[in-house]
Amino acid sequence: MRKGEIDIITLGCSKNLVDAERLMRQLELAGYRCVHDSAAPRGEIAIINTCGFIGDAKEESIEVILQFAERKTKGKLRKLYVMGCLSQRYRDELPTEIPEVDKWFGKFDYLGIVEEVGRLGDKAIGRLGADYERSLTTPKHYAYLKIAEGCNRYCSYCAIPLITGKFTSRPMEEILEEVRWLVSEGVKEFNVIAQDLSSYGLDLYGGHRLAELVDEMAQIEGVEWIRLHYTYPTDFPYDLLPVMAKHKNVCKYMDIALQHCSDNMLKKMHRHITREEQDAVIRRIRAEVPGICIRTTLLVGHPGETEEDFNELCEWVKEMKFERLGAFAYSEEEGTFAAKHYTDDIPQEEKERRVDTIMAIQQSISSELLSQMVGTEQRVMIDREEEEYYIGRTQYDSPEVDCEVLIEKEGNEAMRRQGDEAMGELKIGEFYNVTIIKSEDFDLYATL
Numbered sequence: 001m002r003k004g005e006i007d008i009i010t011l012g013c014s015k016n017l018v019d020a021e022r023l024m025r026q027l028e029l030a031g032y033r034c035v036h037d038s039a040a041p042r043g044e045i046a047i048i049n050t051c052g053f054i055g056d057a058k059e060e061s062i063e064v065i066l067q068f069a070e071r072k073t074k075g076k077l078r079k080l081y082v083m084g085c086l087s088q089r090y091r092d093e094l095p096t097e098i099p100e101v102d103k104w105f106g107k108f109d110y111l112g113i114v115e116e117v118g119r120l121g122d123k124a125i126g127r128l129g130a131d132y133e134r135s136l137t138t139p140k141h142y143a144y145l146k147i148a149e150g151c152n153r154y155c156s157y158c159a160i161p162l163i164t165g166k167f168t169s170r171p172m173e174e175i176l177e178e179v180r181w182l183v184s185e186g187v188k189e190f191n192v193i194a195q196d197l198s199s200y201g202l203d204l205y206g207g208h209r210l211a212e213l214v215d216e217m218a219q220i221e222g223v224e225w226i227r228l229h230y231t232y233p234t235d236f237p238y239d240l241l242p243v244m245a246k247h248k249n250v251c252k253y254m255d256i257a258l259q260h261c262s263d264n265m266l267k268k269m270h271r272h273i274t275r276e277e278q279d280a281v282i283r284r285i286r287a288e289v290p291g292i293c294i295r296t297t298l299l300v301g302h303p304g305e306t307e308e309d310f311n312e313l314c315e316w317v318k319e320m321k322f323e324r325l326g327a328f329a330y331s332e333e334e335g336t337f338a339a340k341h342y343t344d345d346i347p348q349e350e351k352e353r354r355v356d357t358i359m360a361i362q363q364s365i366s367s368e369l370l371s372q373m374v375g376t377e378q379r380v381m382i383d384r385e386e387e388e389y390y391i392g393r394t395q396y397d398s399p400e401v402d403c404e405v406l407i408e409k410e411g412n413e414a415m416r417r418q419g420d421e422a423m424g425e426l427k428i429g430e431f432y433n434v435t436i437i438k439s440e441d442f443d444l445y446a447t448l
Helices: 014-029 055-073 085-089 112-120 160-164 172-184 210-218 240-246 263-268 275-288 307-320 337-341 348-371 409-417
Strands: 002-010 033-036 043-050 079-084 142-146 189-193 225-231 250-256 293-300 324-329 377-385 389-393 404-408 431-439 443-447
Touching: 002 014, 014 033, 014 043, 014 079, 014 112, 014 142, 014 189, 043 055, 043 085, 043 112, 055 079, 055 085, 079 085, 079 112, 085 160, 142 172, 172 210, 189 210, 210 225, 210 240, 240 250, 240 275, 250 275, 263 275, 263 307, 275 293, 275 307, 293 307, 293 348, 307 348, 324 348, 348 431, 377 404, 404 409, 404 431
Parallel strands: 002 033, 002 043, 043 079, 142 189, 189 225, 225 250, 250 293, 293 324, 404 443
Antiparallel strands: 377 389, 377 431, 389 404, 431 443
16 A cells, blocks of 8 residues: 555536545645546545446445455455445445444545544644535536535435435525636636526525526636536526527537426426426527537436337437437435336336337437538547547537547548648647548547
8 A cells, every 4th residue: 555645436416526536635735646536446544436326326435435445354454444325325224234444434424534634643634725626537628517506396216305305596606716726727628517596596685597697607717618417308598599699618518418308207306397397408409509519318227118108208218309318217216206106017128128129219310410510610629549549429428428529540640741730749738620521429520
């Protein structure tokens, strides 16, 4: 083990990642070296940031904790701490089941780890730097920007409100200060996240304030891209749409989790919306922000989903032609309305078949939509370099989950040798104009 080095492992969503980055910043300011998601951990301290959203995520979190507990038992680790959603949710049970963990921290008290680590060196460590300061684990040109915690929606299947509590907006001034600080650190792209962006401001200001926040962000010098994740269709803040249409640096991209379309399932899921109302939201978004890319997520296999419901969902996906779409199978989560009042009576095999069916439909839609981009010019940010290609994204693609644009190196080098220096080596984190020359089901190929 390496003295003064801390391994931090983050599981789950980008909201968890932001918490890990904040913790890393405080520990590094205190003099420790933090290594994030190392393939070969060797620090004297390990911190596991857990996910507790669905069964598979909880199982993964437990497995990782047990792996590090074994390292501690073998004398390869001095201290083991656990934080995050799983720790928050099962804080009473887990210490008994895994006694090797030195201390458990929840979703909101994780910065107490800084004080705990300080005690190991017999020195008190207080909060260092601003609360929002972070050590980015993403490439330095983009970051996730968390603007709220919690959720008030209480969908039948979802345990998030049980873990994170009521929806709580961050003050706008604090968020804008964080944006300015991140710009000073080299960040150009801001992926705005919350469990429910649509509700931003309701608790703090008594009304929707997402549009105002995005408008203020867009005017900060150095902010090149703003992308919105996880809006909610019910009570959608329509004043956001003119802001998106007005600013060139607000990506024409909307991540809005719709989950289903049949009125039967929307009611069972406690989505507080009908298919007609939901379709109207999508039509209005597309009308007021022409060319927008809509990403959504669907849930199949929820208790009570009949073949008729599922067939309606399939036909709806074909009709709506969402630019980006993911699907997942229902997982019963203790404490939720569905777990208490419904019977999880759809076999796992059938749930997975329904996921595969939806994704096969989406593959065809994605292939069709991407083929329409061939021949168009797009502004692309370069994320990384591989052996044969530079890998970038358009404004319609979020990091890690959406399409990528592959720019062949050999063609650029050949053009450089012909005297066009602009076609030579590309820089990570920079923007380039490219022409799309080929499409596949989920990726694009381009030349400068």
